[in-house]
Amino acid sequence: xxxxxxxxxxxxxxxxxxxxxxxxxxxxxxxxxxxxxxxxxxxxxxxxxxxxxxxxxxxxxxxxxxxxxxxxxxxxxxxxxxxxxxxxxxxxxxxxxxxxxxxxxxxxxxxxxxxxxxxxxxxxxxxxxxxxxxxxxxxxxxxxxxxxxxxxxxxxxxxxxxxxxxxxxxxxxxxxxxxxxxxxxxxxxxxxxxxxxxxxxxxxxxxxxxxxxxxxxxxxxxxxxxxxxxxxxxxxxxxxxxxxxxxxxxxxxxxxxxxxxxxxxxxxxxxxxxxxxxxxxxxxxxxxxxxxxxxxxxxxxxxxxxxxxxxxxxxxxxxxxxxxxxxxxxxxxxxxxxxxxxxxxxxxxxxxxxxxxxxxxxxxxxxxxxxxxxxxxxxxxxxxxxxxxxxxxxxxxxxxxxxxxxxxxxxxxxxxxxxxxxxxxxxxxxxxxxxxxxxxxxxxxxxxxxxxxxxxxxxxxxxxxxxxxxxxxxxxxxxxxxxxxxxx
Ligand code: GDG
Numbered sequence: 001x002x003x004x005x006x007x008x009x010x011x012x013x014x015x016x017x018x019x020x021x022x023x024x025x026x027x028x029x030x031x032x033x034x035x036x037x038x039x040x041x042x043x044x045x046x047x048x049x050x051x052x053x054x055x056x057x058x059x060x061x062x063x064x065x066x067x068x069x070x071x072x073x074x075x076x077x078x079x080x081x082x083x084x085x086x087x088x089x090x091x092x093x094x095x096x097x098x099x100x101x102x103x104x105x106x107x108x109x110x111x112x113x114x115x116x117x118x119x120x121x122x123x124x125x126x127x128x129x130x131x132x133x134x135x136x137x138x139x140x141x142x143x144x145x146x147x148x149x150x151x152x153x154x155x156x157x158x159x160x161x162x163x164x165x166x167x168x169x170x171x172x173x174x175x176x177x178x179x180x181x182x183x184x185x186x187x188x189x190x191x192x193x194x195x196x197x198x199x200x201x202x203x204x205x206x207x208x209x210x211x212x213x214x215x216x217x218x219x220x221x222x223x224x225x226x227x228x229x230x231x232x233x234x235x236x237x238x239x240x241x242x243x244x245x246x247x248x249x250x251x252x253x254x255x256x257x258x259x260x261x262x263x264x265x266x267x268x269x270x271x272x273x274x275x276x277x278x279x280x281x282x283x284x285x286x287x288x289x290x291x292x293x294x295x296x297x298x299x300x301x302x303x304x305x306x307x308x309x310x311x312x313x314x315x316x317x318x319x320x321x322x323x324x325x326x327x328x329x330x331x332x333x334x335x336x337x338x339x340x341x342x343x344x345x346x347x348x349x350x351x352x353x354x355x356x357x358x359x360x361x362x363x364x365x366x367x368x369x370x371x372x373x374x375x376x377x378x379x380x381x382x383x384x385x386x387x388x389x390x391x392x393x394x395x396x397x398x399x400x401x402x403x404x405x406x407x408x409x410x411x412x413x414x415x416x417x418x419x420x421x422x423x424x425x426x427x428x429x430x431x432x433x434x435x436x437x438x439x440x441x442x443x444x445x446x447x448x449x450x451x452x453x454x455x456x457x458x459x460x461x462x463x464x465x466x467x468x469x470x471x472x473x474x475x476x477x478x479x480x481x482x483x484x485x486x487x488x
Contacts, residue, residue, distance in 0.1 A: 006135075008049075010144065014079055018054060089120075110180075175214055184211070195237060262356075273369050284323075301338065306347070377403050
């Protein structure tokens with residue numbers, strides 16, 4: 001980075017959660033893709049991170065605890081307070097009740113309430129004022145995710161000239177879906193105030209550019225690939241594809257010292273699922289597909305189990321309660337129907353696991369199954385690969401996760417809606433020649449090792465500071481699905 005300049009990271013929620021036990025507050029770093037990814041990038045930088053602390057009222061004592069917890073991780077954490085109404089309308093309403101479902105193709109879940117839009121603008125303005133009060137001229141403001149489409153517009157309205165970069169962690173929808181949003185033009189024009197806009201995949205960037213092409217006049221494309229540069233209202237804006245990744249060495253070295261003694265499922269071949277409770281993760285479809293596999297292939301009874309961990313979601317919306325109920329019902333029914341006194345086919349872990357436990361499961365499970373209906377990237381699959389130190393496992397990966405654009409040649413791709421197809425994929429994974437699996441896993445590991453989280457963070461920051469980057473992973477816009485399905 002430029003000498004003397006700071007990095008200010010902005011995300012809706014700080015990477016912490018606050019708990020209160022017997023009147024005493026404590027602060028912990030929370031789960032989630034964004035947190036896990038950024039923690040590694042910021043560790044060695046002079047970074048300051050601002051966001052909501054996930055709690056309505058922040059006392060000076062809590063502020064101090066948050067500050068100390070951040071210091072342990074190597075960055076400064078500054079909590080912004082949100083009122084109850086802002087939490088309801090900006091966070092649960094606009095961000096998670098409109099943008100999250102729409103951008104993940106769940107348009108029927110959207111609640112287009114005009115007051116949500118009002119709150120969204122207000123909170124973006126609030127964050128802009130906060131940034132004004134703490135930033136200096138040389139700072140790069142690095143904004144994360146769909147809660148802040150309008151932030152740079154408000155920074156400008158406040159007269160602030162700062163370099164800004166934005167990264168979208170979720171997919172960008174195609175025009176047909178995006179056009180349904182009543183505030184579509186304001187959102188696009190708001191985004192065009194950033195200096196750099198980053199997406200996970202070429203498809204996301206293509207959708208964004210298609211939407212711009214239809215809805216915003218006066219945009220000229222100056223250059224394409226690897227970074228697209230456009231001119232709008234006299235400014236140049238860079239639009240890049242930066243597939244997020246993980247700290248390969250960190251997962252790999254922790255997996256190396258993880259002991260088989262601690263693996264709780266030694267008597268079985270294990271397919272592992274690690275997900276947040278979310279309708280985008282294809283959890284009901286996963287259970288139905290596993291059930292179909294058990295129906296068709298009784299030879300795997302008492303031999304194979306699905307271990308499915310589900311971390312709670314901080315979004316308080318009725319869809320999540322409903323999903324939990326349906327999921328638990330389906331799991332209980334499947335276990336009741338197929339289970340025997342000495343074999344429970346689905347081991348359901350409804351909790352946030354400790355890091356050590358997670359690593360142990362990643363290392364010793366025979367396969368990992370990411371079944372997303374739609375996912376920006378999905379880090380779980382990449383973490384599993386990094387933990388496969390003996391190169392033995394297989395990754396079953398939804399075509400609709402951003403990670404498929406990178407890992408398509410060596411993962412077992414599935415369409416999560418295709419129950420029959422997924423059950424066949426499971427069969428292939430458990431029947432395949434181990435040497436073939438090893439070859440594929442070696443290739444997956446080489447890719448994740450080369451394009452790790454440092455590559456992601458450095459590439460974005462260097463692009464923001466005008467460097468020309470040449471080292472990009474090979475990604476394809478269109479995945480030739482039929483060929484791929486045949487190959488695993
Ligand atoms: C968004 C996008 C994109 C999960 N359960 C536990 C636990 N986790 C950790 C995993 C992983 C992370 O949470 C989940 O990351 P994902 O990438 O799968 O998903 P999102 O939270 O939806 O993140 C996503 C990401 O942003 C980054 O851009 O990939 O597409 O939706 O790191 O390990 N960690 C622990 N216990 C658990 O129980 N310790």
